[in-house]
Amino acid sequence: MIGTGSISIADVDPHLLRTFLAVADTGSFSAAAQTLRYTQSAVSQQIATLEADLGTPLLTRRPVALTPAGERLRRHAALILVRLEAARADVTRALAPGRLDLGLTPLAWAAPVATALATIRADSTPLRTHVRVAGRDRIVEAVATGEYDLGLLDGFTAPNDPLRLPEPGAGGPRSIGVAESPAVVAVPAGHPLRGRRRVDLTDLADAYWIDAPEIAPFTRLPVDGLRASLRYDGCDVTVLTGLIAAGHGLAVLPEPLVAAHDGLVGVPVARLVHRVELLSLRADDGPAARLSAMLSAAT
Template identity: 50%
Template sequence: MDPHLLTTFVTVARHGSFSAAAAELGYTQSAISQQVAALEADLGLALLRRRPVEPTPAGRRLLEHAEPLLLRLRAARADVLRTAAEPRHLLRLAATPLAVNPVVAARLAEARARQPRLEIRLRMCRAERLAALVAEGRADLGLADGIAAPSDPLRLPDAGPMTTTGVTEEDLVVALPAGHPLAGRASLRLADLIDARWLRTPLCPPARLRDLVGEGFPAGLEYEGDDVRTALNLAAAGHGLTLLPASAVPAGGGGGGGVCAVPVAAPRLVHRVELLHAALPPGAAADLVAALSG
């Protein structure tokens, strides 16, 4: 399959529109239609229904393969170009919402103090985009965070050859309203809360809790942002519980004093931060990796 045609197909399927795909890729709508038709002719299968524009069963199956394949191609190109790149003092760091905890921030400050010419451009993104940004060369380094068993690696998308290193692990707390019946506990088992309503948020998706603990954890209010203070305010108002690293909850709680943070005793889970990067030549990026890895 021609990667060029595959890119066109993925773009049309994502937009659900030939004209929108044409605008994004810089072709005429007729050229987009011809490219999709050429891919369908190559496979001998219809991949898109035209009215409305949506993938056929064969098209949906191809999409499952297409995104990882195209990512690997972009990653290969970026990796080759990196080997010939000149040393730079501007580093692009991508991070998920809770990855830059106090320990990471302090290590960044120490690295900058040792390298006065070092400039860091920090970009926040969702976990599902992080590995792709690093693999495609749009970020030099990535910091990912998530919930895991102690010393277990995070589950990150396959984006080609990538080095991952553990940076920090810290305890988790349940953020619940100050008036909650369990707010006065010294610690909690998540099993005690499987029937409680949880905020549906990228900071702590209920689906991830189900993966780690089992059934339960019904979702309450859906919050699509990743601002910790907003999540704490929602928890304080009773919209749902959430699980956060201990360092993310200010002393005395949050949300105007309406939140109580109770440590999680069982199962033994931690909030983990990992550093990921492709091959790095000696220089500022490699030095920053060493600094962040502690």
């Protein structure tokens, strides 16, 4: 409970919480109004109503800033709204069984996933399956709210270390590792590095890299000082490998992907692997739970 009144956080209108978070995130009543497509006076009235309900100021006005009570509410409000969205999606899914929504980052597709999904589709007729490619943050959010049944996320990390993902909070989605493969620096077939048995990324600080935030962001690699010669904002892996093969820059990629490309050579990276993790929220008996159980058993 926040404040001295008899109103608890469970009694608060979710619309008021959304407005409060918009003001807290933007730091402005007018910016929140634009985001929510409300008038500024409507936003001010909703914040005043929320403060009256909870019996405490949540925001200072000039400048706009969170009070200590507002800081505490912000932590709770975000989780409450996520759980409400997840409950809504779960109820909707119960009314329409036989569907599986899977979100994945561009490099997250792995052989164990393909095999398990094929088994489930063969055993679950009819099963409407929707596979969506998206960025890591989008997938984490969509799984947390129940929009996606499952998420497949990939990244580079030390061997046997998990990916660094946002903290899920109580009752939030959890991840399990489903695949690991060697990480390699992808270089053109005629590149001077092609004959190296292994390379340390710190030795490549002077090399030119391709920054592909949606596929293989070099900013997430465990080394500082790398510089980009080209930025690719798409999520088509074929375009990225074509840019590397044409000599526009280097990228760290999973070894199986590079090995399948005739114009590329993979140089192993010391102390680094490509890891794929499965993100899930619910534990029911549907196709999402079956896929999660099959992948967990395979690790």
